[in-house]
Amino acid sequence: MSDVNMDNWQKKSADHAKLYKQWLQRADKNKVLKQLPALHEEAFEHVDCLTCAACCKNYSPRFKTPDIKRISKHLRMRESDFIDKYLNLDSDGDYVVKKSPCAFLGDDNFCSIYEVRPSDCARFPYTDEDVLLKRQQITLKNATFCPAVHYVLEKLVQPK
Structure with a gap:
């Protein structure tokens, strides 16, 4: 397998979106799952999240009940105060950050x-x-802004 050229990766990812979608629909799940840990590690040899942080700047994770309990305790806040200050309920009924970028993301x-x-x-x-593999729409969306997802998908779709 050749290395993935990460120059202009966002354009390449957009150009390959249809290829990724077709590949994900036909992928041999068991074979792919065995490859993922090594590909994940390899991707992060090429991608430094601290130079990007697009996920934290543009999107929100779901804050589940255990997350809210753990974070509010860490911040020494009541859970209700933490929710009021930082979170909104989205259309799916999930707690997400009120605004982007995430309030917990620093300038660095x-x-x-x-x-x-x-x-x-x-x-x-x-x-x-x-x-x-299970949440293909999320994978395809993530490939548009996360260079690590682009890297892994490129490695997976390359002919062996």
Whole structure:
């Protein structure tokens, strides 16, 4: 397998969106799941989240009940105050950040609550788990703004 050229990756990702979609629909799930951990590690040898942070700047994770409890405790806030200050309920009934970029993202792209961040943040960009295959629309959306997702998809769709 050749390396992925990351120059102009956003345009390449947009150009390959149809290819990614077709590939995801036909992928051999078990074969792909075995490849993901190594591809995930390889992607992050080429991608530094601290130079990007597009996920934190433009999108919100879901804040589930355990996340809210853990983060509000860490911030020494009542859960209701934490929700009032930082979160809104979206159309799916999930708590998400009130505004973008995320209030916990610093100017240096570091997360001020990294140790207790929401589980969605800890798992993002899902390139080492079955979400990549199970939630194809999310994978395709993530490929538009996350260079690591682009990298993994490029490696997967390359002819062997």
